[in-house]
Structures are given as C-alpha cells and as structure tokens.
Amino acid sequence: MPGPGAYLIGEEEKKALIEVVESGSLFRYGDKSDPKFLAKVWQLEQEMSKYLKIPYTVAVNSGTMALWVALGALGVGPGDEVIVPGYTFIASITSIIYARAVPVFAEIDESLTLDPEDVKNKITPRTRAIMLVHMLGNPGRIDEIKKIADKKDLFLIEDTAQAFGATYKGKKAGSFGDFGTYSFNFFKTITAGDGGMVATKDKGLYERAFAIHDQGHLPLRQGVEMGSRTVIGLDCRMIELAAAVLLVQLKKAEDIKAMLRSRKKRFKDGISDIKGLEFRALPDPEGELGSLLTVFLPDEKTARKVGKELESGVVADSGWHVYNNMEHVLDKKVVDSTGCPFTCPYYRDKGGSMKYSKGMLPKTDSLIKRAINISIGVSDAGLGSGFGITVNSDEKEIDKKIEIFRKVVEKYI
C-alpha cells in the first residue's frame, strides 16, 4: 500500500493533469508568452521554495537523482568518502556509489538516525560529506551533526526523502545542510508516483545542481551558453504532468502532517502503558511528520515473535533499508543470471582500505533487531511496516489496531 499523499489523490489532481494534457505542453520548458505553456515545473519550484523556506530548488525525477545531483553539485567524486547511516534506503548509498565516491557506513542510535559519536569516529582525511538521513518521518540529530560538519569543514546533505514536511526546531527538515533532498515516490508524504527535489540556500550550488540535472545548462536555459558551460549534466528533469500533480499535493502537505500526527498520538497513547515497551527517541518531537511509530521490544527474541504475529517482521529484516541485506553493496561477489559479476570499481578499488561486511555496525544491528515499525501512514512491507493504520483510518480502526497490537505484545513481553 502506498504512502499518505497517494490516499488523498482526488478530483483536483485529475483536473490539473487534464489541464496540462490539453495544453499540449508536457516539457518543463516553453515560451512564457504562450498562454498554452503552463510552466508547472517552474511554478512547483517557486512554491517549494516558499514552503520549505529554502531559496533555490530544482525539481528532478526521483529522490535518488536528487541525492546524486546534490553530490555532483558539491563536487564529491572519485575517492571521496561520504558518511552515511547503515540504516537507510539503499538509494542513499547508491547515489554515493554512482557519484563514484566511497560510502562509509556509520552507526545509528535510538533515534534510528546517524549517531553523532560514530560519525566522528568515521571521519578520515578523505571524508568530504555527511549524509544525514531523516528516517521514518523524523529529523535526525541535526544540531550535533551540523556542528561536526562545520567543525571538520565537511558538506552536509540531508536526505529528507522520508520526512517531507517535518520540521526541526521550527525549520523544515532539509533546510540546514548544503543541500536538502526530497522524494515524491508513491510511499512519500506527497506524491506524483515518482519525483524529487533538490534544495539549497546557495546560488552557486543551485546553478551547478540545475546544470547537472539538465545537460549542463544554466538555470532555465537562459541566454547563449555555447562555450561557457563548465558542468556536464545528465537529464533527470521533471515533466509538467508530475509537477501539476505535485502542485496540488503540496497544498495538502500540512493537512497530511496534521492527520498523521493526530493518528500517531492516538496510537502511541493507546500503547504507552505497556511495560517493557520503549519508543524511538525523537530529536524534536514537535516537528516529526508522524508517518511511522517505531517501538523497541526488550530483546530480539520477543521482537521477532511479535513481528511474526503482526506479519511485519522486525526492522532488521526490512530489505534494502538495512546495510546487512544489501548483498550487492557488501563485499560479496554477486553474479547475476548472465554470469556477469556486479562491480563498481571506484568505491571498491579506490576506497582504499574500506571494507563492507555483515555485522560491521553492531550498535545498529542490536537496535533494529528489537525494533518494530507500525504504519501510521506508510504501510510498506519493504520498510517493515506491514502492520498499522493509514492516513485515512478513523478512531474505531485505530482503536482496533491498538487492541490487536496490545494483545500480541502482552502475550510475549
């Protein structure tokens, strides 16, 4: 099942799509003096900047490409190390690999986001950037991580794919680092099926990001550029149809957040008296999106029994959200059906002594083995949140799910 935005697709999105189809202008560029050109992508970038309070945004076709564009704009490349949590969707790591840089896995803590202490341990002379991932709708420890990045002169990228709309100390997640990136795939706060956004406060970085997403062009392809381009781009532009849907969805973002937060509160209140059950630490409880509720059981054995009965499993089993399960990233020779081994020479051969193996992050492993994700608005088996409610669940349904959860937990705890 999809994420919250998808549940709220209605007549407005349909109308916006038809409008674009009827205009015949599906490309992000057009003649601004032509009334048939609706400039939806451009409008979306303007509205996003206002919503996020980040001056420059570039719309792209996915959250993965948003990360890749950000890395490219920062000049992160071969041999450079990027610190990334071992608990994140594989796309965070993929973007680093395809930037030909070296992913360096760091531990998470009880917030299920980067552990600042381990980030410090992982810094080497090759480190260029820290990728802080705001997992499961919650901003990570932004103050602490930013302090480390500033002190060590490292770039900070906030992968905000899972936390669009969340805030930290009153400001939007994604607005603290050199770049914030967002995803609008089907599981996210707002959606167009796929889509992404790159956001930055820096005009120069914006120009580079724009060029990278569009064959090296200056923003909006202004002026005659032949002979003056410094950046090679790789088309990952958004199309007008996606932007039309997202413009409508964006107007719903704050309502979606309020709906998620109130449902999460009811669910959490309904299970908070269970002895032995702990909740994930929230660096800023006032700003969380509320899309998921993560609980810790006292030990792995209990968590596995509960996860099995709820048919959600434990977080450690949530597929390519956990480094242990990324067989094609770890130091293991994977051969596909064509007999061809997958190799990515830069991060393996030019990463110096970097080693990747199962169990290399013991703190992360021990936390996620006893953690269970409950869906509040993102029911995704791949995220280990097969059990729970949706953004549309009414009080009766929430209370029913609370009862089921309590019964299962109290049986084993």
Ligand SMILES: Cc1ncc(COP(=O)(O)O)c(C=O)c1O
């Ligand atoms: C943390 C994280 N980063 C990046 C991405 C990539 O986004 P997309 O699917 O839009 O490429 C996702 C998508 O699920 C994600 O969860």
